[in-house]
Amino acid sequence: MASDIEQFASSMSLDVFKKAKDLKKRILFTLVALIVCRLGTYVPLPGINPGVISEFLHQNSTGIMGFLDMFSGGAVGRMTMFSLGIVPYISASIIMQLMTSVFPQFEALKKEGEAGRKKIGLYTRYGAIMMAAIQAFGVAAGLEHLSGQSGPAVTIPGWFFRLMTVLTLTGSTMFLVWVGDQITSRGLGNGTSMIIYAGIVANLPSAVFRTFELGRQQAISLPVLFLVLLGIVGVIYYVVFMERAQRRVPIQHPKRQVSVNMPAVAQSTHLPMKLNSSGVIPPIFASSLLLFPATIVAFVNVSEDSWLRIFSNIFARDQLLYILFFTGLIIFFAFFYTALMFNPEETAENLRKAGNYIPGIRPGKQTADYIDYMLTRLTSVGAIYLASICVIPEFIVTKLSLPFYIGGTSILIVVSVTIDTISQVQSHLVAHQYEGLIRKSKMKGRF
Numbered sequence: 001m002a003s004d005i006e007q008f009a010s011s012m013s014l015d016v017f018k019k020a021k022d023l024k025k026r027i028l029f030t031l032v033a034l035i036v037c038r039l040g041t042y043v044p045l046p047g048i049n050p051g052v053i054s055e056f057l058h059q060n061s062t063g064i065m066g067f068l069d070m071f072s073g074g075a076v077g078r079m080t081m082f083s084l085g086i087v088p089y090i091s092a093s094i095i096m097q098l099m100t101s102v103f104p105q106f107e108a109l110k111k112e113g114e115a116g117r118k119k120i121g122l123y124t125r126y127g128a129i130m131m132a133a134i135q136a137f138g139v140a141a142g143l144e145h146l147s148g149q150s151g152p153a154v155t156i157p158g159w160f161f162r163l164m165t166v167l168t169l170t171g172s173t174m175f176l177v178w179v180g181d182q183i184t185s186r187g188l189g190n191g192t193s194m195i196i197y198a199g200i201v202a203n204l205p206s207a208v209f210r211t212f213e214l215g216r217q218q219a220i221s222l223p224v225l226f227l228v229l230l231g232i233v234g235v236i237y238y239v240v241f242m243e244r245a246q247r248r249v250p251i252q253h254p255k256r257q258v259s260v261n262m263p264a265v266a267q268s269t270h271l272p273m274k275l276n277s278s279g280v281i282p283p284i285f286a287s288s289l290l291l292f293p294a295t296i297v298a299f300v301n302v303s304e305d306s307w308l309r310i311f312s313n314i315f316a317r318d319q320l321l322y323i324l325f326f327t328g329l330i331i332f333f334a335f336f337y338t339a340l341m342f343n344p345e346e347t348a349e350n351l352r353k354a355g356n357y358i359p360g361i362r363p364g365k366q367t368a369d370y371i372d373y374m375l376t377r378l379t380s381v382g383a384i385y386l387a388s389i390c391v392i393p394e395f396i397v398t399k400l401s402l403p404f405y406i407g408g409t410s411i412l413i414v415v416s417v418t419i420d421t422i423s424q425v426q427s428h429l430v431a432h433q434y435e436g437l438i439r440k441s442k443m444k445g446r447f
Contacts, residue, residue, distance in 0.1 A: 026187050030187035037199075044078060047155050052151065052152070053079040054078070071087055084139075085176065086173070089192065092124050132173040135169070144161070200414055250268060251269050251357070253269065278386070282330045287326070338375065347368070390409050
């Protein structure tokens with residue numbers, strides 16, 4: 001059966017695709033939902049001067065503003081209603097996952113099944129509302145202190161503007177959360193990832209155009225431009241190879257009696273352990289922490305000799321300390337988030353309850369130790385992979401003043417989400433193919 005599935009997935013025909021009506025509906029729904037999200041990135045906040053915002057982002061494109069603009073699909077640069085994007089919900093989800101590992105009450109909810117997951121999801125949304133409101137108030141306060149050559153960024157500052165901004169940005173974030181849930185249940189892929197993916201992909205053509213424009217203006221030489229394009233292709237291949245890499249730990253099932261005249265047969269399968277279990281969370285957290293001081297300096301007028309500006313200059317994106325700390329934080333968050341998501345003791349206990357075991361390893365503590373050993377080795381390689389894919393391209397992008405959208409983090413997100421989406425499409429097509437085979441076999445059985 002496995003060989004049949006692989007053969008079908010590799011030779012998908014257009015005729016089979018046309019027959020998969022459910023898959024077509026899911027793709028169409030996903031496209032419509034993403035179009036709605038993109039339209040929201042062009043609706044500006046009321047009471048602001050877009051020219052000042054654009055000028056400010058151009059001056060601070062290498063800081064966290066450029067990072068947030070990438071995740072919002074360009075909404076921050078236009079200061080639209082979707083400027084916060086889905087980031088508050090992602091932060092709330094990570095905090096809730098941390099709480100389920102620290103507090104026994106939340107851990108008990110996690111073990112209650114579907115009802116517990118619904119409660120955790122509800123608490124996550126409450127946390128997203130709180131974080132979005134705090135961030136929206138900070139955005140409103142920062143905009144009131146912002147001015148450019150064409151005047152202040154806010155036409156009529158005051159508490160009414162702050163309240164209106166908080167309500168607009170918070171409501172828009174929760175709308176994106178709802179759209180993401182709809183994509184997950186009725187569309188293709190993970191809704192949250194698809195929204196971020198759509199924002200990055202929508203700005204990739206303009207980023208590529210600006211890169212070629214730098215070559216035309218001789219800001220970078222043609223050999224360097226060729227090497228950059230060749231490096232992007234190499235990075236994509238590297239990400240695909242590493243994201244699909246996994247360690248398959250063999251699992252032995254207990255013997256089962258197939259029939260009276262046949263002896264009991266032991267079945268075997270495997271426990272897949274990905275090389276990169278933490279995904280794109282480590283570089284996102286590391287970038288946010290290191291670029292946060294630069295954002296405060298950009299919004300607030302501080303003197304040249306203040307400790308905040310000195311700290312910001314030392315940890316600029318092209319400085320050695322930034323590269324070292326960025327690498328260290330990525331490795332730290334890779335281990336931290338993997339430990340949060342994968343519990344060797346819980347996995348070993350589930351295997352023991354099901355009567356399964358790893359050949360040559362005793363069930364219980366030895367199994368948990370073995371899984372933890374394998375997980376540590378895999379995470380070590382995965383953390384080095386994440387650091388290399390994020391640090392080296394980001395350093396080159398900063399040195400050559402290339403657009404943020406062709407950096408390592410954006411390529412990592414785009415390629416990872418694309419791989420997951422293609423896997424889901426193949427799963428739907430395989431399921432549709434076997435449903436058709438089952439229907440044909442039932443029809444033949446009647447005759």
